[in-house]
């Protein structure tokens with residue numbers, strides 16, 4: 215019997231034969247925390263009496279959620295984490311470096327790795343063929359100390375991708391469509407494994423967007439096989455030697471097979487207050503928006519800013535709509551400046567926020583007022599997500615966000631492309 | 632080892648209660664002050680929850696049992712979510728289904744989670760449960776509900792009162808089947 219990608223990686227890391235449903239103990243190649251989950255994780259690590267990190271160089275602390283800090287309690291959390299990093303000898307990416315998941319993709323994630331992070335969007339690194347999953351603080355604290363954790367090997371759904379994205383349709387539209395189809399708990403405890411001829415044209419940036427939202431269907435991981443595109447990305451980021459080809463065996467056993475033809479997709483939207491409340495943009499056009507947010511670990515990459523700048527170049531944001539843009543990392547920001555995107559975006563009336571989570575989680579940098587509507591490129595639109603339970607959040611691609619910022623209402627990006 | 636038994640009263644919530652409902656993002660600055668954070672548990676989604684749970688645990692007769700619909704705890708990995716639920720005096724959680732990270736976090740905090748058809752539990756029902764066996768007796772309606780068993784490693788963690796005490800005792804993961 216062939217193995218799924220999830221079974222393959224967990225077999226490797228548990229030094230045995232891992233089959234869906236088994237409970238295994240696997241080596242952890244990279245463990246990380248961010249500034250909202252990190253303090254509890256580190257307190258638990260210390261209270262447990264652990265003396266040292268199992269792998270100090272593969273334990274990373276990111277200060278990205280409150281960056282820079284808007285409140286004294288959060289500043290103290292930052293101090294606590296900086297102090298721990300110094301004491302324990304692990305790397306820290308301080309305020310302004312970018313979002314943890316983007317930095318993991320740029321600097322650490324390799325095919326076949328097991329990655330655990332105290333953040334649910336740790337799944338993002340599945341784009342590079344890593345078995346990457348989010349966990350709570352206790353689990354991560356123990357992984358920091360022991361360099362391993364336990365997993366129940368997930369059953370896999372095979373998502374078979376064919377065709378090419380039509381004009382104005384992007385990876386975000388695909389993953390929103392899929393979540394609408396699977397449901398917010400439809401893939402609970404499962405692995406989503408992507409395959410098919412369309413992968414040959416899917417950039418790592420697009421794969422990251424897709425893997426990022428696997429958790430929004432309840433999945434434990436969103437896994438891509440590694441291929442030439444993965445290899446080129448690793449080379450570009452100085453770790454070409456970490457490349458290894460990895461894919462599911464033919465004859466692997468899938469709980470469900472979902473074929474998607476990209477040719478048939480259109481721009482999609484997730485409506486308040488549930489991510490799986492998905493409709494085509496054409497059915498929701500005309501809703502007025504007071505804020506557009508382009509960024510987050512879902513869509514704050516260079517390709518996303520390129521699409522937004524392409525639409526906004528020479529245009530102006532609507533007078534009633536604030537346009538907030540947060541590059542996912544310092545590297546993204548520098549490259550976007552080099553390419554002239556930032557200039558176009560600022561001229562169109564955008565506010566450029568520092569690399570980090572920015573407005574995504576409702577903590578700072580774009581908290582909504584009562585009754586306000588935001589069109590966001592992030593991954594969650596739960597009630598209160600952007601800091602106010604009286605506000606509404608719609609999710610869409612950077613193209614849809616850019617087009618809607620110009621019109622001041624939800625707009626089909628194909629009208630601008 | 633004897634079975635883990637619990638008695639209490641159901642406080643019923645709906646479907647899709649997210650970790651943002653349990654701890655709204657605007658209270659993120661309180662995350663290192665858990666007693667203060669716990670005051671805001673479910674503040675927008677179920678404003679009466681915290682006071683009811685506290686009142687129940689204060690009577691000493693039994694604990695509050697949080698009963699939810701499908702996909703409880705979807706969203707973020709914040710373990711603060713089960714922590715503040717437990718701090719409000721909740722002794723166990725019953726749900727139709729629970730998000731993966733939330734489920735694991737609750738067990739890691741020593742807070743039992745049982746999955747079953749929660750349509751058969753009403754708000755305020757008296758419940759008696761055998762957590763180890765995965766059995767619930769609804770004393771109000773007389774209905775018996777059975778829940779699947781959790782993987783042995785999870786019940787072992789629960790038995791020790793959570794992951795940290797488990798690891799302190801065993802120094803490692805011990806898999807028994």
Ligand code: SF4
Nearest residue numbers: 335510511571574575
């Ligand atoms: S950008 Fe948003 S979803 Fe991503 S890690 Fe930050 S807060 Fe979480």
